[in-house]
Amino acid sequence: MTEDSTNEDPTRQARHTMVREQLIKRGIQACSVLNALERVPRHRFVPAAERSAAYSDHPLPIGAGQTISQPYVVAYMLEQAAIQPPDRVLEIGTGCGYQTALLAELAAAVYSVEVVPELAEKAGKVLAELNVDNVQIRVGDGSCGWPEEAPFDVIIGSAAPPEIPPALLEQLALQGRLVMPVGRAHQQIVLVRRTDSGLERRTLLPVRFVPMV
Numbered sequence: 001m002t003e004d005s006t007n008e009d010p011t012r013q014a015r016h017t018m019v020r021e022q023l024i025k026r027g028i029q030a031c032s033v034l035n036a037l038e039r040v041p042r043h044r045f046v047p048a049a050e051r052s053a054a055y056s057d058h059p060l061p062i063g064a065g066q067t068i069s070q071p072y073v074v075a076y077m078l079e080q081a082a083i084q085p086p087d088r089v090l091e092i093g094t095g096c097g098y099q100t101a102l103l104a105e106l107a108a109a110v111y112s113v114e115v116v117p118e119l120a121e122k123a124g125k126v127l128a129e130l131n132v133d134n135v136q137i138r139v140g141d142g143s144c145g146w147p148e149e150a151p152f153d154v155i156i157g158s159a160a161p162p163e164i165p166p167a168l169l170e171q172l173a174l175q176g177r178l179v180m181p182v183g184r185a186h187q188q189i190v191l192v193r194r195t196d197s198g199l200e201r202r203t204l205l206p207v208r209f210v211p212m213v
Contacts, residue, residue, distance in 0.1 A: 011043055014055040018042075022057050023075045030079045036105040037075055042068075044126055045098040062096040064116045066210055069158065073189075073207060074099055080191050080204060081154045081179045083107050088149070090171065092142035092180065092212070093158030097123025100135055103156070110135045111149050113142045115213050142212060145171045152176060159212040160187045169199065181209040 015038050023034060043054035046068055050060045059067040078099075083089065083106040094100055094114035100123060103110045114120035117139045124137050138146070142157070143165035151173035157180025164182055169192065172178050178192040189205045 009041070011041060011055070015039075015042070018055040018057075018071055022072050026072055028072070028075045028079055030082075032083070032106055033075055033078045033102075036078070036102045037071065039105060040098065040101045041130070042071070042098055044130065045096040045101070045123070062119070064119055066095055066116065066119060068096050068098055069209070073205075074102065076205060077156060077179050077189060078102060078106065080189070081156055081177050083154050087153035089154040089156065090146055090149070090152040090168075091156055091158065092145070092168070094120055094123045094137055095158055097127050099156070099158060100137070101127060101130065101132055104132045104135050107154070108134065111146045111152070112137045113140050113144075113146060114138075115140065115142060143167060147171060154179075156180060157212070158209070160184075160207075160209040161212040164190065164192065169194075181207050184211070 019034055019037050043051045046054050046060050059070050062068050087107045088109045089103050089107045091100055091103055091112040094112040100112050120137050120139045127135055145167045150171035152171055153173050153176050155168050155172055155178040160181035160183055162184055172194045174194055176194050181187045182190045187207050187209060188203045189207055191202045191204055193200045
């Protein structure tokens, strides 16, 4: 990414501290995920009024009633997704585009669906400014996925449905992984794998995300 290609980036140390104090100390081990969070300028994806807190250990508002998730939760979900360089990823909920940018660092191609046109437009603009060129964003209902580009090696959600939408499970490739928050009042991050014998589901971590619209 353009902003990370020079030693003059004043936020480099803030990202390094975030990774060391918020992620490594809490058990995030995947080098690819840690490196991606070191590289992607999180402050570029949050409103100007929130930039001083961009690398803090909590979620931040991004407008339209949505939030950018706590860095640890983002890193945890990416680690659980076990993304490999050739993977094709479907993201449900582009939001501000921060997780989208991280996915672009980890995968070959990212297809991201956002229900709020304003957020999709802003995210696309920032990603273009950072020269991210392996992402496609569409405005639409995330519960429908992106059927014409299926199947996907990884599906990752940034908003919580009451239950995993059947269309997303149908679009998961063999050996693919789906990671997303699920639930209403009590939400859990869920990991689903498609194996030769069917779908395997694990409940991982209690969380609080905005509901899927």
